[in-house]
Amino acid sequence: MLKKIIFSIIVLASYYNGKAQTINQLQQVGYLLEDALFYSKQYIIPATDGAxxxxxxxxxxxxKKRKTWDLSMGINVNMFNVPxxxxxxxxxxxxxxxxxIENGATSATVPTAMGNDNQIYLVGDLDGxxxxxxxxxxxxxxxVVYPYLDINLALPFGTELLTRTSTNTKxxxxxxxxxGYGLKHNLSQYFPKLESRNIYFSALAYYSKEDISFDFLDINTNFGSLGINQINGLVDTFHFQLSGSKQVGKVEIIGSFICNTSKFNYKVSGEKGTIENVFPIQxxxxxxxxTIEKxxxxxxxxxxxxxxxxxFNVVTSFAFGKFMNGNIGIQYKVN
Incomplete structure (x- = not known):
């Protein structure tokens, strides 16, 4: 894959008289891009997995089954612990x-997107x-803490429409x-004996879209800046959830199992560098x-x-698996 791209760069650059100096320079730029690919994988994947x-x-x-057309709105605060x-x-x-690695070191420990603010220097030579x-x-x-709004609307037959959205959190x-948005269906309505014991079940299917971006690499060369100063991870996730609960006084205790499948897409963005006059680096x-999507x-x-x-309902939850995530919210029943 990389060899094909380097060859394409060389062919494209040959159309720009005097701007591409040598095939060796272009090959070195190709190696630089390969190094940037390696680094980007290690840097951003922990963040998108956490998202x-x-x-x-x-x-x-x-x-519990709600009355048809009942509407509730809530403000939630999500808290994600970075392992x-x-x-x-x-x-x-x-x-x-x-x-x-600069200063003759053979190895170094560097932060992922979810890490600290430590930095080191990497050095290379491009045509001197x-x-x-x-x-x-x-x-x-x-x-990592961020707020979001959710709105739930009860539909006929024990089904609910679920939605949530957050601002672009800094x-x-x-x-x-x-x-995201989804549907929930009450299952315990088909088992009256369970409901008489304050035991409830539901099934959910929902979709979420996560967009996470970070400051990345700002590299300048004789060709100009590379314009890859920001990297984005875009995640499309489909979730399937089964829940059971027991009402104890005014508290409903809920246990859930969630299975989700996610598709990851990564891209660099930000202001394009002047090297775009030679070939489309972004x-x-x-x-x-x-090549790293999966x-x-x-x-x-x-x-x-x-x-x-x-x-009002005060809802707290704790999700666990590879990561741990907490959430607290206040829901208000509108009608």
């Missing part, structure tokens, strides 16, 4: 074809010009946004990033509690 968990929890506030194992990764000189790259920082937050070194990088399946457990106070 799936952030979007999985707190969709189900109650398993230590996903905050850093190790790079070695042997991982790179163009860059090397030293390329010195400062590695990107992480968000430097152990706990992280220390990036942005995060999620939205689209080339994005073609390379296509689907993933996750299994998530969740426990939640719903406490009713007249028209």
């Amino acid at each position: 799936v968990y952030q979007a999985s929890g707190a969709w189900n506030h109650s398993n 230590k194992t996903d905050r850093t990764f190790v790079i070695n000189n042997s991982d790179f074809k163009f860059f090397q 010009q030293q390329i010195r790259l400062k590695t990107p920082q992480g968000i430097n937050q152990q706990l 992280l220390k070194k990036g942005y995060y946004q999620v939205y 689209s080339t990088i994005n073609k390379l990033l296509d 689907d993933k399946i996750n299994y998530v457990g969740e426990v939640a509690a719903n406490y009713q106070i007249k028209r």
Whole structure:
């Protein structure tokens, strides 16, 4: 894949008289792009994996069947704990074809997008010009917190329409946004004996879209800046959930099992560099990033509690699996 792209760069650049100096220069740029691909994989994948968990929890506030056309609205605050194992990764000189770690080091520990703000320098040589790259920082937050709005509408036959959306939440070194919608169906309505014992069941299917972006690499060369100063992870996730609950006084205790499947798409963005006058660097990088796309399946457990106070419900939940994610929200019954 990379060899084909390097060849395409050489052919394209040959049309620009005097701008592409030598085939060797272009080959070195190709190696630089390959190194950027390697780094981007290690840097952003922990963040997009975590984004799936952030979007999985707190969709189900109650398993009870509601009256048709009942409408409720709520404000939720999501809290995602970044595990230590996903905050850093190790790079070695042997991982790179163009860059090397500055000051003669053979390896170094650097942050992922979910890590701290430590930075080191990578250096390379392009036709006698030293390329010195400062590695990107992480968000430097152990706990990622963001609010969102959800609206639930009760439909006929014990079905509910679920929606949620967040603002473009500012992280220390990036942005995060999620939205989604789904359907929930009450199952315990078919088992009156269970309902008489305050035991309830429901099934949910929902879709979420996560968009997470971070400051990335700002590299300048004799060709000009590369214009890959931002990287985005776009995640499309389909969730399927089974829930059971027991009413104890004013508290409904809910246990859920969630299975989701996610499709990941990565791209670099930001202001295009002047090197675009020679060849389209952004689209080339994005073609390379296509090679790391893949689907993933996750299994998530969740426990939640719903406490009713007249028209208000206070809902707390905790999702667990590969990651841990907490959520607290206040729901208001409109009618």
